[in-house]
Amino acid sequence: MVQMQSAAPIHVAILLENQFEDSEFQVPYTALLQATAQVKVIGTRMNDEYQGQGGNVSHKPDATTTEVRAQDFDALVIPGGSAPDRIRTNPQAIRLVTDAINLGRLVAVVCHGPQVLIEADLIRDRRVTGFRAIRKDIVNAGGQYLDQPVVMDGNLMTARRPSDLPVFTTMLLQELGLTIPGKPLPLITDQTYPWWELGELWQGSSKQDILNALNTAIVGERYTLAAFQKYKEQATNADFRILVQEVIATKHRHVELLEYRLRDFGETVTWQAIGSEPLVALQSWLQSSDDESLMRRALGDLQTGAVDALHLSTQLTDPQTAELINQISDNLQHHVEGLGELYRARWGGKAVKPPLPTTMAMG
Secondary structure, three states, rough: OOOOOOOOOOOEEEEOOOOHHHHHHHHHHHHHHHHOEEEEEEEEEOOEEEOOOOOEEEEEOOOOOOOOOHHHOOEEEEEOOOOOHOOOOOHHHHHHHHHHHHHHEEEEOOOOOEEEEEEEOOOOEEEEEHHHHHHHHHHHHOOOOOOHHHHHHHOEEEEOOHHHHHHHHHHHHHHHHOOOOOEEEOOOOOOOOOOHHHHOOOOOOHHHHHHHHHHHHHHHHHHHHHHHHHHHHHOHHHHHHHHHHHHHHHHHHHHHHHHHHHOOOOOOHHHHHOOHHHHHHHHHHOOOOOOHHHHHHHHHHHHHHHHHHHHOOOOOOOOHHHHHHHHHHHHHHHHHOOOOHHHHHHHHHOOOOOOOOOOOOEE
């Protein structure tokens, strides 16, 4: 459990710019207000209203980086999205973050937020996490990248993505000695805790958002599972048939895991909601398809599924569901690589045609 609320008010600055990730601002901001912290949104100029890249959240700054001082705050929070790439061009923002680190203030950073730390040369020889797209940037800047939900190194706290926000924000409150009246907070190490509830409490993903994501993923995987079973029936190339069978086994497992997760919420899926029309159209197309066309279709389905799953996983503030859907994306990407190698080897000597995805995957 968290420490007792301190008597003196806790002051927190949130560094913001346009195109921030909506939930990465909204979740810690809401939690800090519920814990009665004094929160100021810090921007570049006072006449802006910053818009989240998801279009769901906007906020005007309370002050600018020019006049505030790091010593006026107990903590500095930097949400991710595209905003950090804008923040890093502001010398006053870099000065504020550098001063906060040097003064021992807590600096809590999410997702792409480490880009600001990199600009300030503040992660050299420190353990850091962040969105996987900037892993190499962190390493090149001298940081030790850890693929963990939240990493604490001295007064620097970092998290990877929106799904880490419930744990990240809980740790932020704990480090500041803050509590939320009537809402005991769990231990950070409690892996059985329903962390999605805190995400919902702090205006992240609602339960319905999570259920919608799970149903979307199940529908996409079950449809493409049926499609791959038809590809196997039609294919003549032995290596292609082996790869298709591997995909079928993977997708069976995906559907099983997704349905297990749905049942954790007391829900069941209605696969019939898809209807039969897409599969009928696919069956008609398959009647005159050769192996090259089948591979193009299969490769397109795998690519689309991998991208859709990754996109779904980054929308959620539920660690368990996001991790499951992210793993599905990684598994499908693995199959993309295998099928891509076979396709290049088989048809690489002529003008290669692009993938041809079906009309449904996870979107």
